[in-house]
Structures are given as C-alpha cells and as structure tokens.
Amino acid sequence: MRLIFHLLALLSLAVPGVRAADAPEARKPNIVFFLIDDLGYADCGFNGGKDIKTPNIDKLAQGGTILDSLYVQPVCSPTRAALMTGRYPTRTGVYTIVKPHAAWGLPLGERTLANALRDAGYETAITGKWHLGEFDPKYVPTARGFDHQYGHYFGAIDYFTHTRGKSEDWYRDGKPLKEEGYSTKLVSNEACRLIAEKDKAKPLFLYVPFNGVHSPMQAPEEYLKPYADLKGGRQKLAGMLSAVDDGIGRIVAALEKAGLRDNTLIVFSTDNGGPRPGLNTPLRAGKGTIYEGGVRGCGFVNWPGHVAVNAHLKEPMHTVDWYPTLVTLAGGSLEQKTPLDGRDVWLMLTKGAPSPHDAILSVGRPGRAAVRMGDWKLLMNASEVDDEEAGAAAKPEGKAKGKKGLVESQAIELYNLANDIGEKTNLADKEPERVAKMRAKLAELLKGAVPPGNLNHEGSGAAGKED
Template sequence: MPLTIPQFLTVFLCSVLPVTSAQAADKPNIVYIVADDLGWKDVGFNGSTDIQTPNIDALAAGGAKFTQFYVQPMCTPTRAALMTGRYPFRYGLQTAVIPSVSGYGLDTSEWLMPQCLKEAGYKTAIIGKWHLGHADKKYWPKQRGFDYQYGAMIGELDYFTHSEHGVLDWFRDNAPVHEKGYTTNLLGADAVKYINAQDAKKPFYLYLAFNAPHTPYQAPQEYIDRYKNIEDPTRRTYAGMIACLDDNIGRVVAALDKKGLRDNTLIVFHSDNGGTRNAMFAGVMADVSKIKIPCDNGPYHEGKGSLFEGGTRVCACANWPGHIQARTVEGMIHAVDIYPTLAALAGASTTKCKPLDGVNVWDTIAEGKPSPRSEIVYNVEPFRGALRQGDWKLIWRSMLPTSVDLYNLAEDPSEKNNLAPANADKVAEMQKRLDALAKEAAKPLFLVDQMKVVMKNMHGEPLMPGDDGFGDDDNRPPKIGAGH
C-alpha cells in the first residue's frame, strides 16, 4: 500500500534527522591559540627551567607535542598561511609584515578559513591580533568570515593603553573600544565570555591570537614579581608576560570544562614565529639597543625574521581528549597544513579555495603516523629562499654577495655545519626547485609598497596623511612601522 504524503514525510524525517544530528555532534569545536614571538624553549614542555607554563604544559602532556612544527619567519606571513592554507609567496605577503602606513592586505580573492568553516555550520570568532590588512575595511576580520571580532588590527601596541604612539588599535566588531586593562587579560576574559555564550548544539571556531610576548616588554607588576629569581630585568618581565599568557590559556580551558565542551573541543597552540634574537626584528615600540633580548629558542639557530630553524620551527602542541594520543609527534607539519586538516575535521568543503599548499595531517597529529609532507618551503623572496626536502635544508641568499647553506637537519638540527661545498649536486637540485617556485611567486607587496615610498622621497614629495591608505577614516588604526 503506497504511503500518503504525511506518512512519507514522517518516515523521511525520522531517517534523516538522526544522521544530521550525529554529523553535527561529530564536528569539534576549535580553539586555535597563537602566541606572538614566543621562544621555542620558553615553555616548560620544551625544557624551560626559569619560566613556568603549567597550563600549556598540561595541554602538551595530554596531547600531541610537536618537534617539527613550522611557520613563516614573521607574523603577517604566518597568519596568512593559517588563514589560506597557501604559502604567502603565492599572494605577495612573503616579505616582512604589513606596516601601519601601508594600504595593502591579504588578497580578498583568497577563501579564508573562517569562511570555509562558516559554510560548514560553524560560528566563527577572532579574539586578538589580526595583522592581515587594516587600511581598508574590506581586509578586516568581520569582512573575511568572522562573525565576531575583538582585539588589534595591526598587533604591536602598548599592553596597557592599547595604542601605538598614542593612536588606539583596539576594536570590537569594527568599532574602536576604549577600555582599561592589560591586553593579555582582556583577550583571555573575552575568550571565556565567548565560550560561556556558546550553544553546545552549534560548533564554533575561536581564533585566539594573543599579542604576548611581543615587544614592548610589559607585564603587570604581580607577574613580574613571580620571577624575582631571574636576574636580568628584561627576561624577568618577559617571563611575567608568558606567565600571564599561560594563566589566561588555563582560564579558557577551565571555561570549556565548566561549559561541558572540553571533550568535543580541539585546542591547538603554537607561536607565530621563533623568538626574537635580532634587534632588527624587535619592533618599533621598544629600544632594545641597551637590553639583552630575552627570547630563548633552545638548540635552534637565530630567530624571528631568519630562515634558520630558530625563526621557523616553533613550540607547538594539540589536545583533544579521546581523539589525540598523548605522545611526541616527530613528523613535519607546516602552518599551511592546518586549513585542510581542520576543514576535513569539520566536514567543510575547500572547493572555493585556490590550490592549497597544505595537506591533511590529522593522522600525524592524532596518532603520530608519518607525515604525508616531505617538503617544507620556508620562504621564497626575490633576495632569498629556503627549502627542506626530507632531512636536507637549503638556504639560498641571492643578493650580492650570494651565499648558500646546506644542512642535514637529522644530524645537525642546530645548523652548525654547512655541507654545501661538499654536496654540489644536492645544492643544484634544490636551487632548481626554489627557482621554479620563484617563477610562480607574486611580487612581495611590502617591497612594492616601500619602493613607492622611496620614489616619493626621491622626488621630494611629502607623505601626506592620506598616503597611508586610511583616507579620511577617523577610526583608522595607528601608523606603525615595519618592524613588528
């Protein structure tokens, strides 16, 4: 006997709705935490002896602790890689960061992580530092897929006034916010508030991007006082900044527990680049000429801004109870891999993306299986490039005088022994690969932008207020230099 229309609808809904509910329950919440300029060894799980990070260490101990997690050597490029799943040389963000006086940003034709996850049913939020375009609102997070935004558009700012050189850089949903408080505490409190407001039936993606422990080195006195045993005053303040960061990460985890969301929440933590070792990359708000730069990258050479391991291999861990085995994960992972990995977990389509450089590394993260990645592109710029293939790493500086470094990272992770002179064939092979990538690269927008400034100065044309790309918008973020 054929079913009536009401009977058919009843049977159909009964068969479909349970599947739909199960699919929704399978989508994990994602809390993605990024620190700013944090040294590889400045966390307990990587061996810090003078700075305590119990909350971060607990995430590492109960989940995956990565030994080969790679990012770009500076802030803007890493954040772009996370948002696009593509190397920054593809769209011109491979060099330096976006200066506050510049009008460019992350290409709006790129389909970003929050847009992808939002289509899969996620609520999306950024709490913290953006730094992927500020001069035109088309580049701002609310216009790029985030339902909610709170924090800095650029990223180097006074921790107490939330400004740079007296100009506010603190916003909520595109509107400037004037409030008191230390930025790390404010971001942590807002993240807790956001978590408390979530409906357990709808998954969320929270990109929690702290500006700590970037310069200027500032911390509440109570945190500095925790480290009276550290003799160097800058290191003492830096330790206090990290302690405050760790406390706020602990508060976020506690909020997830209290809300009953912890078991269905993936937490990822890492730094945006290695800790600063060169004063050139310390930023524009801190005079580091008379201090000892406090960051510690452990066994890795150099730091932020460099193509050595100290600038690109960062402290990192991931935790999801019942889904990620507690272990040390040795496989190579790059920031571009995060996009396809999270999209797969969320059941999200990447068909709107341009060709991804990232690969799905979930099995490596969750079970420690061999990484599907055999190559890391550290960067491709007109004046330098670096590539890793297997254990071999090449750094090629093409500006005169040129230089070539070749290392076997399995035998020499500290990059002390340059093997290029004895391995001409390997050097040539890897240079050929870098040269091919360079032919695919977009022109670095930073260099194009700075050349315009040089040309104006050469012709005696003053830089007018409108030249920074902000036009007449009185709510524009501060004009910050290129060093952050």
C-alpha cells in the first residue's frame, strides 16, 4: 500500500498540471500561509490551550486537518528559509537568525517559493516579517519573487513604533514607510486590502508572517483586559495572541467577502517552539532546542471540499515540504538547479497516504542535530538551552577533524515518540543497533553541510567571509 501511494505521488509530479489527489483542477487555488512567530505548541485552543481564547484560529483548525507532527526549525530565520526554498539549513547555511544589517541572508542562488509560484502565474505578496536579509536590495522580498511587500525586515521590532533600537523598520514594496498603529493590526489590514484588490485574472499567494507573538511583549489595552486573571508575560502573550486571532478572523472574512474562500487553501504554522511564557505541553523544552518543544510546530491546513474536517494527521512532515507541495498544487515547475529536501505531501494531507520521508532532519547547527525515523528520534549533542540566547548558534561547533564526520563523539539520546512524546526516557543504551542505523542516517543527512553564517552571497551556501 505504501508503494502504491508513493507511485501516485510520483505520477502527480511527473505529469504537469495533473494531481493524483484531485485532478483535473478547474482553477488554481489561492494560497494563504499564516506563520506565527514564537507561538507555543499548546497556546492555541485547538492544540490544547485553555487560558487564551483563539476562536478564529480554532474554527479554521476544526474545519480542516490538524498536523500533529509538523516539524519546523529551532528558531525563526531557518524556518523561513526552509519554507522559501524547500531545503534544509545544511544546504542554505541559514541555521541562525539574520540580525539587523548583518551582511548576509538567504543566498541569492536560492529559488524561492514566491519565485516558483509567480512563474506559475500567481500574484505574490508578503505582509509581515521577512527576516531573511535586508543589507542589500537584492535580498529583500520584492527582489525574491514577491510582487507586493508590506511590513518589516528585522525581528523583535516594537509593535507600536516599528523600530528596533535606533533603526526604523517598516516598508511597503521596499520603500520606507512611516505609519502609526499596532503592527499585528496593520499586517492584517494590508492582507485584507490585498485580497480585496487582487488581480482577478490571477490566483493569489498571500504569505502572512505575523511578528506576533514574538517579544517585545506588547499588546493594546483592549486585548489585555479580558485576561486580567493572568499575570505578567502570560497576560501580555494572551493579548498578543488574541490580536493575531482577531487579524486572522478579519482576513478570512475578507476572503469570504471577495468570494474566494471556497477556492483558497489556508496553511497555519508556527516558526519554532515557544519560549516562555509560551506553553509547549506536553513537549520537552522549547525555542532554540532540537527537542520536540523546539522543533514540533502547531499547525493545520484548511480548504473546503479538499481537506478533511475535524481531522488529525499523525504522519510526520517538515516545513521544507510546503515548497514542492504548494508549487505542484499550483501547477508550477520543480525543475531547478538546487536539489530539494522537501517532498510533495498532498496525498498525505488529503488521502491518508504515509509520509514520503524515511527520515526527517532537525538541525540547530551541524554539531547539534536530530533525525526522526518512523516513531523514533535520535539526538546528537542536544541541550535545553536556547541556542540563540546562549549566542552559540552562530559558532560552527562540531567541525570534522581528520576523517571523522560531524556527528562523531557526540552525546546520544534516543526516544520512542509513540509513547514518549515528552522525551523523558533515553533508550540509547538499550537499542544499540537502532542507534547505529540512525547515526548513519544522520551522518548521511549532514554530509557536506555548509557552515553557519558564512555565506557566499551570490551562491548557495558556499563558504565565504563573515562580516
């Protein structure tokens, strides 16, 4: 049965414009992709949250399929790079956050999801946080396949002043923009405007990477009042997430008003596990780690008539899978110079097919990585310390010496996620054969990994001088 599903998936890739899932397609779907910054695994109601009300998000989740094993990267820029390219950080070199004015970003040799969808006839837009480079105009969204851009390039901006430190960070179509207002609301407003004014001759790819709920912890008083029973950072997070939920509700209403809802695929995902005061229950640790709390994101897909409702999907997938899945769904081409790590998971999402992956990589940097194979997960050199907070992710730790590989002489942990999702019982000593097999697979996935942060700007992950 698994072989049959894989043959159908290959057929959907081999025949342009034809999907095994639901061919023939009368119209290309609009695609709206919500990426929520620093959202905890259990902060939303649909994924177990109790103290924060997320009615609009929960309604979408319940009207679609919840992804129980959606893997992301430990921090934000790497997840965004994986989404945009369908490639692991080991190929792009984007293991860590791209700091303001840093002289690097997503390598220019990378074809982006926006490039591929625009080539397929889509109008493409981003409203929200980019975080993949801005030091040179060649790195900003309007130079990477987006027809429209609105929002900010950095992370951790002030929600009201749109600044980080002394730098103003608010743009429309690459041009500085002075504008007042709470950024979450402004991002939502722009998304609604783009929907209302979309080119009627083209399908729309609308990428909405909210800066909520990332720090600084700021929310308008109107969103804080309902959570007077919560304290400190948790109250502020509740207000921030409520603002995101409200914005998503207004964007869905805009799709309905424009008559686009029935032909729109909505994807919802976090970019990494939540830091405190976010909740990742029942997962271990959080943002910046390769434990499940850092790399298992909460997410779902919703498309009326195409995706099952009130459903859960346990099969594992990774953010790199969105690229080939969405491009193929859009009738686009996957012919390109750079090889993909992602797999088309449409049959998995819609027909219950097994995961097309024999292994999924989670990597903080080449010396700190994990691999999931079936229900088993092997971790090398894991830590519960947030790499970003420790300032370690930018250091190319774990370089090979002599003929030894990147995963030699590292601490080993092995967990069976089927009955130990909290990664409490290390079974490495009891499963030596499985450890050997999974270590070999991890070494294979890390083979040729480019170093973090050292990028040749014109190329794709080649070594170069770091500024």
